[in-house]
Amino acid sequence: MTNNWTDIGNSSCVLVMGANPSENHPACMAHINRARDRGAKLIVVDPRQTRTARQADKYIRIRPGTDIAFTMALTKYIIEQMEDPTSSVPAATKTAFFSFLNDTSAGTFFADEGGAGVPVAGVGKYSDARFILKADGTDYDREVYELDATHHFTNFPKRAATVDADPNTVYNRLKQHVAPYDLATSADICGCTEADIIYVANAYIANSRCSSVGNDPTIGPAGGYRALTHLYAMGLTQHTKGAQNIKSFAVLQSMMGNMGRAGGGINALRGIHNVQGSTDMGLLYHLIPGYSGNPTLMPSGGVTVSNDANAFGKYMDGLWGNPLSGTGTRTTYNGSYDDAYVTGAMGLQQRGFWNMTQKFFGDTSCNDRTRMDAIYALWPKTNGDDHITMFRKMIAGDIKACMVWGQNPAVTEPNQGKIRAGLKELDLLVVADLFETETAATDRKATGVTYLIPTASHVEEAGSVTNSGRVLQWRERTTTPRGNTKSDLELLLRFAKALDDNSGFSHISDVWDSLAVPLVYTSVYDKLYGAPYGWTPGVDGDFELVSGTAEIWHGDDAAPTTGTVYGSEWVSELMFREMATNTNAGGTLWIYTLGYSTTRTGQQHTGQAAWAVDNRAKSRINTDPNGTFAFPAWGYAWLVNRRVLYNNGDIPGDVADYYMGPDSVARLFVSKQTAVLNYSRWYRKVHNMSDRPDVVLANQLTSPHFQGGVAMAGRFPGHTEPYETPRADLAATWGRNTRGNAAWELVKTDTDVAGRDVPAADYPLVLTTIRCVEHFQGGPITRNNPWNVEAEPEPWIELNSLDAAAMGIVSGDLVNVTTARGNSIASQNAITTGAPFAKGFVARVGVGLQTNQRVGQGVVAIPWHWGDRGLSTGSRANDLCIDAGDANTTIPESKACLCKIEKA
């Protein structure tokens, strides 16, 4: 989220696309309803008439996978209305719209020489709309800009006087790009009416900065405050162009001035309670903690990876914050990168990485180039495999062992036949969970060994969690782990000890021993885990009895105390301090910096009292001093307690931020020029989106992506069809998404795809996956609870009444849903131990009443919570779904594939 949960209450219009907060984030509805109580409207655009849609002021149904056609039509229509002197948009609104885009107030930029940002008069601080693009659309047209003798900006983007003063302004190129998305074309793609698009466009105009009385949300919609917020979830991301879907919101919200405003922004309703935190921690194949990429170069010694004597310096140059700007200046731009080792000159992310390298690899006192290079070398180099590829490698025997901690891929991953075939072939499978999950119980080869480790529940272990709005909150250990179960911290520390006892870390100690002044240690475990986290198995007794002194903000007490805490309360506290201490004082996770501080002031909003705790995740002051629904002392929000990112100082009380862009303006345009990196300061980094529709790849100049002979799709969002689509005509025109290498590259060749491997006509219906309020994700933590199971005992299938009538199906009929994926047709008993389902997805049908058509004609919706373990069992939706992954993120296209239905 750019904003946060409570901030939704400031909105005057909530636009929900691809989310269903009524069922999947019910607390979100309370924030939406707070806004509606103040006069806000709720609009839902979704293929399914969800329970959120049932409450909305306006519901618009579109075909699955057509969101960009909708949002680009909004963009085109809004621009036309603003430019048309005869349109019904008030003149003052038009003036405000263009004065925002043509803003000439001083923007803050960061000069080559480093240091704090300096105001550059006349450039504008909000938008890149009047920046000029190169004719080929690859980048901004740039120039050397000299503000004064000590502030040079190499590659500063050229600006036109106004958005229409040059044909190549970002605004004009965007206008050119959206030209094909006229009302009739988009309505045809989306399966909605032209009036639907006009309705949302008018709501957009009426609920954006151009229509607002100022930027203080406390006057509310009744007082004339206007801001539109975008809410989305997996309905927008689970597509082959999921990242572009979200980028289309960024274009709209940046153009309309809703970024950085209370009640505005782009807000992902994330699925699991700590999915933000686990993403922050980089448990992904392309990241390490803090959104830093995997290092790629060895300083020396690499054979299967490349070497570079400046490997560390070059990596640091790629992090947000270069050229180094901590205290101000990258001292020398010399070719040997010596200045990359000067802590005082590092930016936030760089310093965090420096600290993390020391803490992760044991040499916490290294302060010179030789020693840092030696332990930097220990970072695993280059990216791992994405989740889809991993299971294929298990089938091939290239991945031999897998540890699954608190996840259930045997239900949650698409194209399950390949997933469970992969799990089957592993030599070693380790599962840690509360229950015997489908993954733990999956079919295994005769020699495959499986371990299942029982874990503690969320109330039996302390620690911090980070919610969707980036707010860290503390969880108390309310009781000790029950029975034989152990906390995850204890289990992981015992695993680390077992690895060390079996010489699993000898590659690390070899490096320590080889240093000119060898590191002193008793064991690798002690150096990396035992000493910093206070517990060594077999030495320090019961994990739950280790103790230390920490702050305690207990239960619903009004104030904190300090006392002795035990077990995970203490070990988590130590780890939190390691992460969230100021990076300048050794903190390892730059985005959490100052989440722990013995200074009780700083990072406060206007009117916010001094902090009452050092561990700010424990802060439980629930007052709202500025009346902006910021609640700035409840927990701690990264970065530096901003509750609304990029707020540009417009929101009363919040910590002023700058827009992200080249350098400090919101970007309508995504540049792929890596040169921008060298001039990005602080926590800025160039976007690099991969998307290229296959028709662009084939240089199909007649496709609508080519405007003026140039295809901007990828930089500006362009519609592409889902990999499996009922509209072959549109796929021929608009294409399917790729990464720019080859058609169909986002799906494996061994996946059966309707339209590629089998005729699309065999599968005439569009399948989309859904969730319900009573169950959660892959199911173990609700399908074992009798109450939840009683309320929603089995999966179901939602079908339009016209389709049902044509097939002779009535409500309550048992039907099979099948797709082109082989596993949904083949005997599942060969794949899953004891699976009771012989074919496809078998469940009872719910046919909408005339007044309650959950899905449109030609669309089928099924929930994906079920599997064959637990108190409630049922067909797995992911047996059917396609494992085509988004071009940027590899998130699978779970929201749109093709299927057929037959009576069971």
Next chain:
Amino acid sequence: MAEQDKDVQKSGISRRAFLKASAAATALGGVGLDFAAHPSVAAAAEVADTYHTTCPYCSASCGQLVDVDASGNVLDIYGDHMSPFSSGGLCAKGAGAYQLVTNSRRIGAWAGAHPVDNIFAADATYTDGIAYKRTGNDPWAKIDLDTAMDEIAVGMLAARGTVNAANGYNSKSVAFFGSSHLNNEQNYLFRKLIANFGTSNTEHQARI
């Protein structure tokens, strides 16, 4: 199902908070706002202490209060009225968290007969932790946690092979799936351990 879902009154369901929440949603006009605040239902005399946590389901981060008795048994989990994110409300999932934590089907947590498989009953003879092991599709067998950790370490290292400067300290013959169900510190520790182990092959729920 569309015509048989929560928009229409469900009969015969009246138990406890989250079921009341469903009924409350119906009363609110059938709009599916399964979100309601309830006080603790624990008997006050049994409550030895009240702690706070956050809900283990979605990322709206509703506050939860947890009543425990003198032996550390969880008596009830209910909404935290102080939380600005939820103001004491919980949905059908969050209100059912008590049943998640005290679930009889949890493995290794409770003594006595186990509803899934008696092998998963807590066993007091495993004083320092337990794990379950199976070969092929054989039944689960109990194993001491230290022994299991040792065998797992040996197996993971065998699959990993040698990591060294030549291969960039990165083995791609193993995989680690982490979890959005873990706290930040657990994830941090897990990610550190994976880096120390010598691989970048890690993924988790954020990818799906």
